[in-house]
Amino acid sequence: xxxxxxxxxxxxxxxxxxxxxxxxxxxxxxxxxxxxxxxxxxxxxxxxxxxxxxxxxxxxxxxxxxxxxxxxxxxxxxxxxxxxxxxxxxxxxxxxxxxxxxxxxxxxxxxxxxxxxxxxxxxxxxxxxxxxxxxxxxx
Numbered sequence: 001x002x003x004x005x006x007x008x009x010x011x012x013x014x015x016x017x018x019x020x021x022x023x024x025x026x027x028x029x030x031x032x033x034x035x036x037x038x039x040x041x042x043x044x045x046x047x048x049x050x051x052x053x054x055x056x057x058x059x060x061x062x063x064x065x066x067x068x069x070x071x072x073x074x075x076x077x078x079x080x081x082x083x084x085x086x087x088x089x090x091x092x093x094x095x096x097x098x099x100x101x102x103x104x105x106x107x108x109x110x111x112x113x114x115x116x117x118x119x120x121x122x123x124x125x126x127x128x129x130x131x132x133x134x135x136x137x138x139x
Contacts, residue, residue, distance in 0.1 A: 009136040010083040011044040014101060017076045027071035034064060037096045037110045040080040048134045057131075058122070062091065062113040070100075070107045077101040084135045090116050090124040092135075 015036065023029035038061070046054065072078055079101045086093045091113055098108040118125045 010081050011040075011047060012079055012081040013040060013043050015078050015080065017072050017074055017078065019074060021072075022074055025071075027073055030066075030068060033066065033068065033098060033108045033110075036078075036080055036098060037064065037066070037112060040082045040096050041094055041112065041114070044082050044135065049131070050134070053131070053134070056119070057125075058117040058119045059092070059114045060117055062115050064110060064112050066108065066110040068108050070105060072098075072100065072107050078107070079104075084132075087127045087132050087135075090126060092116065092127065 017028055021028045021032045041059070045059065049057075077100075079099045080096060081099070082094060082096045084092055084094050092115075094112045094114060096108075096110045096112070097106060098110075099106050115124050116127050116131075117123060
């Protein structure tokens with residue numbers, strides 16, 4: 001995973017680690033991080049895209065690359081920050097960083113390739129030029 005700087009056009013949300021996020025090792029389960037990566041991308045899309053566009057397009061994951069750096073523990077507040085570094089053809093390349101909010105310690109970072117689908121046919125479709133403006137501007 002390359003070290004990609006945070007661009008000005010990023011989206012963040014806060015969450016608090018709950019008891020059902022914790023595994024038998026007494027820290028957040030790795031699968032939960034994957035869910036947070038996807039949920040953060042969805043929250044960004046819902047905040048950035050016009051409502052009518054949200055009906056016209058569907059995003060699916062092609063691949064995730066995730067690096068777990070430090071554990072998150074019960075009741076900690078986490079900041080999930082995402083941005084889209086590129087959109088080309090049918091593919092969007094998105095980054096997510098999950099940090100402990102109290103000290104900004106990086107706990108997890110992910111890169112995800114998303115494919116844009118037509119919801120009627122469920123076939124890939126080219127990303128419209130206007131879409132880059134929606135997700136790459138501050139919301």
